[in-house]
Amino acid sequence: ALPPALAAAAQGGPTAQADYDVIVVGGGFAGVTAARQLRRKGLAVLLLEARDRVGGRAWTSTFEGEQVEMGATWIDPLQTNVWAETQNQGISIVADSAPGRALFPTDTGMGYFSVEEAFGGQGELLARFSEQARALFPQPYSPLSNPTALAQADQLTVRDRINALSLTTREKRWLDAGVGPISGLSTRGAMTDFLHWWALCNYDAATYHGINTYRPSTGMAGLLNKMLSRDAPDVKLNSPVTAVNDSGSQVSVRTKSGTTYTARACVMAVPVNVWRTISFTPALSSLRLRASQETIGVGTARKFWVHLRSSLGNTYVNAPESYSVNVMVPYKQTSQGYLMIGFSVDPNLDVSNTTAVQNAIRALVPDAQVLALKGANWGSDPYALGGWSFRRPRQLTELLSAIQKPQGRIAFAGSDIASGWSGYVDGAMESGVQAALQTQSILGV
C-alpha cells in the first residue's frame, strides 16, 4: 500500500503537494521514538537533525580508550520505556561498581566519610526535604493530579525549601550538595521538580541513589542506533531547521541551507530551550515562548571526563554549589590514577581547559593532577542550550500542560516536557510516544 501522503497524491487530494506525512525535527530519543511509532503506522516520515549525529543530549564518545557518555549515561528498571527498549533490543546491561568512600561537606570544607554514612545521612535529609512528595505527587506519572496543593508548593525554589528546614550547618551543606547543583542552582530550581523525581523513585532514598547505576553496554548511541535499524524514517543529518510554517493544511520546514520540506504534520523534538531560536509562523504560543526564554534545561550544565592522578582513588565526591565542581563519580582505576566523571554548573568553568578544571578539582582535592580531559558545555551548545531538564518555580503548574499540547499541525516532544521522568532519557521516550499519538490524531489515522 502507498503511504498516506502518496495515496492522497494519487487521488489528487488536498495534501497532494506534501513531500511527507510527518516531519520530525530533532533526532534525540524523543524524536526517534516518535518517528518510529509513526513509521509503524505506515506513514512517510522525514527526520531532520541539526548535528552530524543523532542522540542529542545523549552522546556516546571515547576518552582514554574507553567508551564514554558526554551526556545521558544511566537507566533504571523503574524507567520502563527505556529499560524495556534495551531488553527488547537484546542489549546487555552493565552495573557500575560502588565507590569505596565519599568526599562530602564538613562544616567548613570537605572531608572523607564511609559510603554508608554519606549516602545514608544524605538520604535522610533528602527525605526530610521531600516530606510533601506523597501529598503533592500521589500519582508520579500525572504530576498535576493535586493542583490545589501544588499551586502553593510550586512557588518555592530549592533554596526556599532548604531554608525552611531546621538544620545544622553540615546538614544544610549536605542538602545543598545533594539538590542544589542538579537544579542548576538552588535559587533557580523548583522544589517541586526534585519532589517529582522523589515520587518517581517511590519516595525512597535508596531507590533515588540507585537510579544512577545501570548502563546499556552499547552506550546510549548503540541503543538509539538499534532503534533506528527497523521502521526507520528518512534521516537527514547536518540539517538545522530555521523556520517552520503551518499553513493550516500543511507544514513547511526550512533548513539553514535553504531547503524546504513539506508534510501534513510536524513533530518538534528539539529541546525547549531551542524553541526560541526557530522562526514559527504562526508564532509560538506565549507560554511556549516563556518556557523557552526562562529555560527548562539547566543552562549552566557541564559534564567532563578526567584522567586524574590524586589521593582521591575510588571516591564519590559531592560538594555544595559554592564549589566549581559539584559531583565526581569514580569510573575506573588506571595504571596512573583514575578515570572520573565530573559535573559542574559553574558558568565560568571552561571544561575544555585542563588548568581551569585542575584548579577547580584542587579546591576539593589539593593534590589533584589532571592527565587528560574531555568536556561538554551543554549550555553553549546551540542545539541544546542547556543540559538535563530541571523546572523553575511555576513552570509545572503554569506551563507544563499547555506546552505538552499540539499547536495547529505541530506536536511537541522532548524530555523537557515529559509527565514522568523529565530530565531523563525515559521521559524523552514517553514524550515521543505522546507526540506520535497527537500526530496521528492531527492526521486522522
Ligand SMILES: Cc1cc2nc3c(=O)[nH]c(=O)nc-3n(C[C@H](O)[C@H](O)[C@H](O)COP(=O)(O)OP(=O)(O)OC[C@H]3O[C@@H](n4cnc5c(N)ncnc54)[C@H](O)[C@@H]3O)c2cc1C
Ligand atoms: C550531562 C548530562 C547528563 C545526563 N545524564 C542522564 C542520565 O544519566 N540518564 C538519563 O536518563 N538522562 C540523563 N540526562 C538527560 C538526557 O540526556 C535527556 O533527558 C535526553 O537525552 C533528552 O532527549 P530529547 O530527545 O528530549 O532531547 P535531545 O537529546 O536534546 O534531542 C533534541 C535533538 O534536536 C536536535 N536539534 C536541536 N535544534 C535543532 C534544529 N534547529 N534543527 C534540527 N535539529 C535540532 C538536537 O541536535 C538533538 O539531537 C543527562 C543530560 C545531560 C546534559
